[in-house]
Amino acid sequence: MIEVWNVIILRPAMNSLIALSGAMPSAIEFGLAIIVFTIVVRLVLTPVTIKQTKSMKSMQELQPKMKELQKKYAKNKAKLQQETMKLYKEAGINPVGCMWPMLIQFPVWIALYQSIIKTLATTPENLLDLSQHLYRSETIARAIPVNSSFLWLDLGQPDTTMILAILVGGTMFVQQKMTTPPSPDPRQASTNQMMLMMMPLMFGLFTIMFPAGLPLFWLISNLIGIGTQYVVGGGWGYLRRGASKAVTKPS
Amino acid sequence: MKSVRLPLIALAAILVAASTFGCAAPAAQGFAGIVSDGEHLYVGSADGQILAVNPSARAAGEPFPSTEEWAYPVTTLVRGTFGCGTSEVASTLYATPVLTDGHICVGTYDGKVLMLDPDARLAGMSFPQLRAGEWMYPRTDDSIGPIVGDPTVYEDKVFVASSVSDRGRTHGVVYALDRAYGDELWVSEHLDGKLWVTPAVSDGVVYVSTFDGHVYSLDAATGETLPWSYEGEFGFVSSPVIVGNILYVGTFNRSLIAVPLGAETKAWEFHANNWFWSTPLIVDDVLYAASLDGMLYALDRETGVARWVEPYDTDDSIAGSPVLANDSIVVVSQSGDVHVVDRASGMGARVPDPTRDRASTVNAEVVASPLYLDGLVYVRAQNNVLFAIDPVARSVAYSFPLDME
DSSP states (O other), rough: OOOHHIIIIIHHHHHHHHHHHTSSSSGGGGHHHHHHHHHHHHTTHHHHHHHHHHHHHHHHTTHHHHHHHHHHHHHHHHHHHHHHHHHHHHHHHHHTTGGGGHHHHHOOOHHHHHHHHHHHHOSSHHHHHHHTOOSOOHHHHHHHHHEEETTTETTTTOOTEEEEEEEHHHHHHHHHHOOOOOOOOOOOHHHHHHHHHHHHHHHHHHHSSOOOOOHHHHHHHHHHHHHHHHEEEEEEEEHHHHHHHHTTTTT | OOHHHHHHHHHHHHHHHHHHTTTTOOOOOOOOOOOOSOOOOEETTTTEEEEEEEEHHHTTOSSSSSSTTTEEEOOEEEEEESSEEEEEOOOOOOOOEEEEETEEEEEEESSSSSEEOHHHTTTTOOSSOOGGGEESSSSOOOOOOOOOOOOEETEEEEEEEEEETTEEEEEEEEEEEEEETTEEEEEEEEEESSOSSSEEETTTTTEEEETSSSEEEEEEETTOOEEEEEEEESOOOOEEEEEETEEEEEEETSSEEEETTOOOOSSEEOOSSSSOOOEEEEEETTEEEETTTTTEEEEEEOOOBOOOOSSSSSOOOOSOOEETTTTTEEEEEESSSSEOOOOOOOOOESSSSTTTTSSOOSSSSSOOOEETTEEEEEOOOTTSSSEETTOOOOTTEEEETOOOO
């Protein structure tokens, strides 16, 4: 199973990343390669991402109607389920279908994640392991080992300056905020608020624990996610609406 | 409640998948080899100990430590994630200990060089016993950067190569230390690229090969970078070895090259199907080189022409250097198979006989180079067990867990 994964997904991803690294300016080669590779992968997955974003948007638009149904059939769960499915059908939404784009992206992200870690070869064991995954190519041989320096970062070491942690946490917060609708239910609102804070904090913490190459990938991924959401979702979404609501509330 | 559960389940799934597919970088484990003074074996264990092992006592199955045996844990202070608090943890050892003037020199991955006195360690005295010739460099809690290659002792100096990070860039640095007291004699200028190598010394000149594809030469007395350097088309993966004015080194282009010292071009290049990770063994005019492609090659030292009709195939990768055992060459594959190969013909066999026993010789991963002593081949496996292999009887004579207190 692992060998199939390695041959079909991991090795092509790793070797592409290394080859790309070899084509970049030498001082910042691997950092740029991660950025370009992340952008390319996100572009390839754009149709899937757009489909997912639209599905989520449609689901959110149905929320008021869903609330009405929940209120109306609070005591009849079977009827509620029946009416909910009917609502989805009328709106042309497959609730399970919105999970598929996420599942398709999943192995790609794992492969990218794994490629970065393996390619950086921070320990001698990693470098030894890397030898078993490389294609026979002079371009790849020339690019190995990759130069792990990028701007102020050593991509093979955690960033101790906290700058990357703040950027990763901040962009993750913005991306989540754009897609999280304000809830009239105080309990739900408090839960949403907790999740909005928890995920960026967790990834901020991961950033100071993992080699900086990975947080760089998260940062670029978040930025592209924000861009996609802005274009497909039509603006800043709930980031702006939430803010304006908060400002206008006292009056 | 549902909205809380979903992201948490998704996060848990990511973490499970990540750990299943090995996304997290594995921790440095170390693969220090074995050295011997003819009576004892000195080995660096996977849990950061230097052990003096008496082969007779181990063969007899006596409890450890027996006569003249000891274990010294090499530790380092580690700061917490947020810089709060420190804890003492076992050092990681990649460098094989080196014997010099009755002492044992050790380089650690956390950037320390130690000189141990066997008598002081046997007596269990605190380290370092300066009167016994023990020292540690640096003497403070500072680190000189990860040491992966072995220290090299030349005349009254110890040379070690390490790497330092400076403003996001990694540079190689060579240190020369006084062999008797551990004083810093000189520190080289920053060399391009990581240095995970054992420095080679010849005629008062220190040679190091870098990941960036340079071989630098330094004056052993002053540390000054000398005018001659060799620039390869590809980075260098192995440590350099010098025999008879020719330097041999493995490249990231799956080749082994021979460069005459002082020359601008290589004398020859031999290609394999993977890297020459370990340094070759040179006996007379033949160079025995093991590759991660699983082959053991015998090459003419002067011309690079293959000496055997076919290279010896272990069917697995070989990370450790070959060793000479009488008229045979012994190599250990990464999956733990010991192979004994005839020097002249290149014909060999696995230990034990695969037709009788299909399990690998030591049944554990092996990266360190083996050692041949008094008719036995000693192998330090990654499961932290020392194996003694009888290459004639083609069997495991005994094994000894190195994490035994």
